[in-house]
Amino acid sequence: MDTRSRRIGDWINEVRRGIVRLPRFQREEVWTPNHIENFLWAILKERPLGVFLVLEVDSSNQPFETRPLADAQNNGERCREHLLDGQQRLVALWRSFNDNHESHSFYVTFDKAADGLEETGVLAVSKRGRDKNKIGNAVEEFRKGWIPIRILSPGEPGSKQATAWRTCTSVT
Secondary structure, three states: OOOOOOOHHHHHHHHHHOOEEEEOOOOOOOOOHHHHHHHHHHHHOOOOOOOOEEEEOEOOEOOOOEEOOOOOOOOOOOOOEEEEEOHHHHHHHHHHHHOOOOOEEEEEEEEEEOOEEEEEEEEEEEOOOOOHHHOOOHHHHHHHOEEEHHHHOOHHHHHHHHHHHHHHHOOO
16 A cells, blocks of 8 residues: 555546546535535645545556546546545535536635735535526626636646636726
């Protein structure tokens, strides 16, 4: 058995590429929006996240049938790791960075302090609730004190989304 540290960006990249997949016997995601809010806030506050348990596998001889994490594409790259524990955490990250939760979008909330922005928490905004029309509208999001988690996604996808969001919010 081996213990390794892995950055969030590495996990997201490996999910995107299809290297990390779920064995079919794993249950579906069950975390509520409140669970996800607390988990994302713990990340922002640099608190311990727990462990992920993976089974390294021979990409040409899979011991179990697998499936991609929620809404991750099967891009044809061979799976090299089966995620045995940590599914709820990794799915929460993946879906939050890709803003593809079925019912909610997630935001870092902030107050405008004299010396800049001060984060105050993480908020799940219902895609069916009273603020549904503000989701994806950068100006409205900023007015509400929301920064979308999707713009914090590691790597090029997050960088592109952050630039687009910042450009939209700087108009006002």
